[in-house]
């Protein structure tokens with residue numbers, strides 16, 4: 146049988162719409178099973194709400210409401226008090242995949258790909274056939290707008306079913322309501338847990354949540370100020386790739402390569418720019434668009450060789466050691482909490498920073514024999530899945546926890562004990578291992594920083610545990626004495642015939658101080 150010809154095969158070629166692609170590959174975006182899908186929808190909505198509030202300089206107040214609408218069917222509604230969205234943008238934001246304001250920006254934010262919320266709308270329409278309902282109001286002086294919409298997956302364009310202006314009665318901000326197939330669980334991987342972890346890492350947010358069982362949660366604020374807004378930065382010359390450089394050269398407004406280097410990159414001044422041109426043997430006055438391929442390679446190469454200051458770090462927005470402590474303390478009733486925030490570092494030209502917290506004992510005591518609970522975060526967003534491939538897990542397992550007082554089965558692995566370990570990585574570009582943003586790629590530089598952060602907190606934990614151990618010893622000593630002392634006193638009184646009102650406490654203290662107990666204890670152990 147003859148095979149197909151190139152001409153016949155040509156007839157089968159077709160462009161694939163990104164919406165169709167993700168319709169078939171929804172697992173890539175975190176919709177691989179109903180339980181996870183429910184969390185993903187909440188996560189995408191909450192990420193956006195927090196990003197929008199912070200960008201607008203408003204203390205976030207979120208309301209999340211999930212209701213069961215039938216077997217394995219839920220409605221999810223998310224309301225924020227953010228800046229709202231202008232009417233013209235509403236359909237594209239929610240009805241078009243890969244549409245957003247953050248993809249091209251080099252600034253720390255929760256969203257980066259422009260695919261989060263529209264993917265939730267897509268998932269909803271796929272599994273329930275229902276449109277999403279979006280309501281938004283930008284300020285008190287303009288009426289709230291509401292759209293009912295679906296995504297035309299072939300075109301990757303919004304399909305507006307209904308559009309209306311509401312009467313008053315909707316506070317400024319945005320509300321999104323989607324209907325999805327899902328499964329509500331109450332275990333570690335749950336919306337309840339996701340929101341609790343979000344509240345810990347974002348203690349300046351107030352989150353109200355009502356779960357499908359009708360339980361209400363109120364995660365109150367532990368801080369009343371927003372962290373400083375991160376600044377946007379230009380790319381740093383270290384780690385830029387040839388294709389990116391080529392595009393920048395083509396699109397720049399600068400008309401000389403010398404000014405191009407200074408204007409389009411961070412930390413490149415006149416001296417470094419001249420040095421780059423000299424090393425690359427390119428005329429500094431040459432038009433950027435006129436550079437030959439070999440000259441572009443030369444510039445790229447020279448950029449890696451010239452000594453250039455690290456990128457600035459005010460583009461990062463860490464949580465800060467104090468807020469991490471506040472966040473952990475407000476949601477976990479622990480006996481001891483410590484935290485640390487490391488100095489910023491750089492991987493492939495991207496600044497990043499690691500923060501760690503440990504909560505120990507108290508209400509966690511009941512999980513004494515279990516593995517510690519690890520809360521992983523990237524840009525203040527909890528990561529619940531794919532722990533095993535994550536840089537945070539790797540760093541945790543490579544740490545020698547026995548040295549710090551926690552049990553660790555085998556030479557490395559997750560430690561055991563009544564502790565919760567919190568790790569946050571923030572960066573202008575988090576290297577996620579997939580589009581669903583569940584785990585951080587294991588760049589050695591990142592793993593190393595996390596490990597150092599863990600060790601910093603672990604040392605505090607160790608100090609606490611030693612103190613506790615000492616306290617326990619003291620208590621035991623006192624107990625031995627209160628058992629024996631009356632007997633000793635009785636005999637002493639009998640022997641001397643006086644001191645009926647001899648008080649026991651000062652004597653006990655003296656004996657303890659003189660460390661006589663040590664001897665008694667040693668004797669006990671010998672038995």
Ligand SMILES: Nc1ncnc2c1ncn2[C@@H]1O[C@H](COP(=O)(O)OP(=O)(O)O)[C@@H](O)[C@H]1O
Pocket residue numbers: 189193194197225227228229230238244245246247248255256257258259260261262263264319
């Ligand atoms: N609640 C909201 N308030 C204001 N703007 C929003 C809100 N949700 C989404 N947006 C805007 O819509 C864009 C697209 O959102 P999304 O699809 O989640 O992608 P990403 O968050 O990765 O940019 C965001 O970049 C933001 O500009």
Ligand SMILES: [Mg+2]
Pocket residue numbers: 189192193255256257259260261262
């Ligand atoms: Mg988003």
